[in-house]
Amino acid sequence: MLNQAFTLAHTHESGIRRGVLQLGHGPVETPAFMPIATVGAVKALTMQQVAALKPSIILANTYHLSLRPGLEVISAAGGLHRFMGWDKNLLTDSGGFQIFSLAKLVERDLDGVSFRSHIDGSLVRMTPERSMEVQTVLNPDIAMSFDWFPGFPAKESEVEESVKHTSAWASRSKQAFRGDGLLFGIVQGGMFPEWRERSAAELSAMDFPGYAVGGLAVGESFTERERILQTTTPFLPQHKPRYAMGVGLPEDILSAVRAGIDLFDCVIPTREGRHGKIYTGGMLNDDLTRVEYHTINISSSAYRLDMSPLDPKCECSVCTTGVTRAYTRHLFTIDEPAAFTITSVHNLYFYLSLMQRIRDRTEQAH
């Protein structure tokens, strides 16, 4: 396992950290956003289309991939990179959150979780050891420890239980992981700063090469989320990368980056893109406290005759090659899958260039 993978080049007065995370498939300039390829594909895009967007790292999921196609297939391919045809970095989520969010939970005990598959209802057992076994085969550049998300809203007793199990499972995850990449710990603690602090402290003591803040962007307010991040990051090691799982909207990312977060992933650009919501603008104000952007619903008849690009100021491969609002609207109207490709490419470009802008604006002045 790499040890000095993360170089924190500079911390901006805003609190934003500018760094580089060296991984097995190239450097990740941080702050960075990871497009989501849960099932081994960024929905609506080919890997070539993803590659053209130049993300340095994307995310895939242990839970989904272990159910389908299963480890036999990915193992036969020689790991997830080869299976997907992806030569940049990969992060795999551990499955802890998915079991909560989509599987039918059967039993949760100290050892692990039993649940019913969302695909065929079959009984599946997941433990820290099993998650690590799967992730070892997937062999990502970053694997995530198996955590216990308490749900939202969660009572303090549930949060306490979640923090204790998450720490114990993080330790077991670390023991069991055999992959080539880095294994990150995940902080829980609900909306209770004192439990966030305790979770962060316990995980920090385990000396992971990176840390995620989990259990956010699950229904809490912007203010709560900001407060939790601000009270959590001080208890994480300065020189290790920090990842806010599932965050978020552009303003959430800006707020989180100011709280000292380095990595993000979120379904918003792709999912909302497939639902016709297009992100435009994305400029940062002078003191990096606000991101100016708008969204439009492209399937609205307001764009029936609008022959301008999705965002006239955007330089993505869609907006610069003659794709118009009217045409995209038309594709949505007739349920043409190319519509989802167009909006996914555009929205991902929006997110990736927002991160680029944040990085550029926080470069050390010479």
Added chain:
RNA sequence: GGGCGGAUACCAAAGUGGCCAACUGGGGCAGACUGUAAAUCUGCUGGCUUUACGCCUUCGGUGGUUCGAAUCCACCUCCGCCCA
């Protein structure tokens, strides 16, 4: 000229005496979506208003039957098919 079938809201299409401002699709409009069971889900879609088990105007047109008509009757208009 004769026979038969049809005309319902933006479109398509149910409804054949009261529970009908009218099923359902589509289209339109609005909204949701934050570690993706999500090309998904929700609401609205005649008008008005105190948005209400409220009032008004609607089911090709006119007139009629009836306590009551999108639904029954007469005539008319238009459309389709068939026979001359």
